[in-house]
Amino acid sequence: MRLLIHLVVMAVAAGLYVVSSRAEPRRWRNGVLLLVVLWAGADLIAGEVVSRLGFDRYDVGLVLLALPWLGAIVLGVLLLLNGVRMVRKEGRSLGNLLSLLMGLGMVGSTVVGVALFLSGTTALAAVGIVILLLPGYPALALLSYLLYCLDYLRPRTRPTPAAIVVLGSGLIGGAIPRLLARRLDAAIALRRTEELAGRRPPLVPSGGQGDDEPTSEGAAMTAYLLERGLDAHDVVTEDRAASTEENLLFSRALLEERGVTGHLRVVTSGYHVGRAALIARRLGLDADVTGARTAWYFVPSAFLREFAAVLTYHPWVNALGLGAWAALSAFLTFAVIVG
Numbered sequence: 564m565r566l567l568i569h570l571v572v573m574a575v576a577a578g579l580y581v582v583s584s585r586a587e588p589r590r591w592r593n594g595v596l597l598l599v600v601l602w603a604g605a606d607l608i609a610g611e612v613v614s615r616l617g618f619d620r621y622d623v624g625l626v627l628l629a630l631p632w633l634g635a636i637v638l639g640v641l642l643l644l645n646g647v648r649m650v651r652k653e654g655r656s657l658g659n660l661l662s663l664l665m666g667l668g669m670v671g672s673t674v675v676g677v678a679l680f681l682s683g684t685t686a687l688a689a690v691g692i693v694i695l696l697l698p699g700y701p702a703l704a705l706l707s708y709l710l711y712c713l714d715y716l717r718p719r720t721r722p723t724p725a726a727i728v729v730l731g732s733g734l735i736g737g738a739i740p741r742l743l744a745r746r747l748d749a750a751i752a753l754r755r756t757e758e759l760a761g762r763r764p765p766l767v768p769s770g771g772q773g774d775d776e777p778t779s780e781g782a783a784m785t786a787y788l789l790e791r792g793l794d795a796h797d798v799v800t801e802d803r804a805a806s807t808e809e810n811l812l813f814s815r816a817l818l819e820e821r822g823v824t825g826h827l828r829v830v831t832s833g834y835h836v837g838r839a840a841l842i843a844r845r846l847g848l849d850a851d852v853t854g855a856r857t858a859w860y861f862v863p864s865a866f867l868r869e870f871a872a873v874l875t876y877h878p879w880v881n882a883l884g885l886g887a888w889a890a891l892s893a894f895l896t897f898a899v900i901v902g
Contacts, residue, residue: 679694712837715836724764726764739784765821830852833857
């Protein structure tokens with residue numbers, strides 16, 4: 564019976580994923596459905612392993628909750644290691660410390676939970692297990708977002724772009740940093756590919772001027788493109804945007820003023836692709852997003868910042884999810900300890 568339930572759950576979730584992903588690949592729910600398939604499969608395998616080890620009692624609920632906790636521990640250690648590397652290489656800014664702080668939180672909850680569990684008091688032991696399991700929810704949310712991003716990045720047929728929009732990422736001393744240069748190089752390569760097919764979609768370098776920047780990102784990006792052989796008539800400079808939303812909206816408005824309408828190809832860094840695609844869908848834009856290469860050590864912290872930003876798009880959903888996770892953990896914990 565248990566095997567049948569798991570197989571039905573996996574089949575339904577997989578079917579819903581196929582339908583949802585084909586209809587709209589720019590949805591976080593696609594990653595959630597993939598996670599359900601993987602989680603149910605992992606729980607099925609874990610249950611068989613526990614049974615074969617000879618345990619008399621196998622509680623499906625506790626194993627189901629323990630799997631995300633184990634993932635949270637592994638994730639916490641990896642985040643700690645990456646956080647240390649980020650601080651050494653990039654300095655102690657809040658963004659660079661995010662990976663370190665999240666790793667400390669996940670590992671710290673384990674230390675506190677174990678201490679309470681070993682206290683010898685039934686009530687404290689139960690509370691300790693709940694604290695142990697709490698990091699499982701953010702771990703699940705992060706994993707579902709990662710699965711969505713990987714699914715979105717997979718090779719697939721993309722519409723022919725009417726224009727190519729390059730998102731800015733900030734200047735350093737008025738110059739183009741490597742991160743932004745890679746976005747621009749990826750856009751140039753994409754434009755060259757379109758030229759081979761006889762098409763000349765305009766490029767839109769997009770970015771305003773920050774308080775610490777001597778010029779706008781859009782102007783600096785335009786200069787970079789022209790230095791690499793692009794014709795000035797093929798570049799439409801957007802120099803007012805201060806966010807991804809404004810990048811997309813202002814770029815579309817400039818293109819429409821020039822009579823360019825249709826599908827947009829947006830170029831950004833790989834870690835930013837998932838959120839940029841979600842934003843494009845929220846704005847109702849006919850656009851898909853392509854990622855440029857990023858230094859590997861930079862990706863985890865940058866991806867965490869993206870994840871934290873995306874959580875704000877659905878605050879009530881995540882608050883209810885965390886509350887339900889805590890309640891379910893508490894219920895199953897007390898049921899096992901007391902019962």
